[in-house]
Amino acid sequence: GQQLNQSPQSMFIQEGEDVSMNCTSSSIFNTWLWYKQEPGEGPVLLIALYKAGELTSNGRLTAQFGITRKDSFLNISASIPSDVGIYFCAGTNTGNQFYFGTGTSLTVIP
Amino acid sequence: NAGVTQTPKFQVLKTGQSMTLQCAQDMNHNSMYWYRQDPGMGLRLIYYSASEGTTDKGEVPNGYNVSRLNKREFSLRLESAAPSQTSVYFCASRRGSQTDTQYFGPGTRLTVL
Numbered sequence: 281g282q283q284l285n286q287s288p289q290s291m292f293i294q295e296g297e298d299v300s301m302n303c304t305s306s307s308i309f310n311t312w313l314w315y316k317q318e319p320g321e322g323p324v325l326l327i328a329l330y331k332a333g334e335l336t337s338n339g340r341l342t343a344q345f346g347i348t349r350k351d352s353f354l355n356i357s358a359s360i361p362s363d364v365g366i367y368f369c370a371g372t373n374t375g376n377q378f379y380f381g382t383g384t385s386l387t388v389i390p
Numbered sequence: 391n392a393g394v395t396q397t398p399k400f401q402v403l404k405t406g407q408s409m410t411l412q413c414a415q416d417m418n419h420n421s422m423y424w425y426r427q428d429p430g431m432g433l434r435l436i437y438y439s440a441s442e443g444t445t446d447k448g449e450v451p452n453g454y455n456v457s458r459l460n461k462r463e464f465s466l467r468l469e470s471a472a473p474s475q476t477s478v479y480f481c482a483s484r485r486g487s488q489t490d491t492q493y494f495g496p497g498t499r500l501t502v503l
Binding site: 322323328375379382 | 394421423425430431432433434435438440446448449480482487489490491492494495496497
């Protein structure tokens, strides 16, 4: 299957700091997605990207669809304690087969 | 409006036992999905149903069967559970077009001894 590698695996940051994480794939996708998962719950969609080079924001979150279509990036500005969770990237070409990354665990220290 | 519901929340099975995980959505979505999530890994697609009456294999279908009972319900069956099937199982649904969001249920934590 498709391999999506996320980095870093985990991050421990101070409240107020900015966060960057990325996701790379062995194949191209025409849609990239970023999800957040909190303990005991299913993932929740944060941002969806549909075009190479696209930059999309959702509040303090900004994500980019890489030009090569094999990568994507997520930035969180001015982190707050409720940003804690695991962030997953996902890619799809068909809209039905979704491939998820391995996740970045974010801890925000107040 | 409950969204996506899954039952049971927790289950312990012995090797060789069978069970069915239930999923229902009340959003009138066309597409439904079953994923498994293992520690340190992302979600992997087991089966999906693009519309009522159709099912297709995902990335890791071996050892599982599914039934799209009607538009609302999509069940996942383990006929003979194995320890390798210990995982957290998530159901998701989506209206059906390329740009629609997937909505996930809360998950079923399954342990096979």
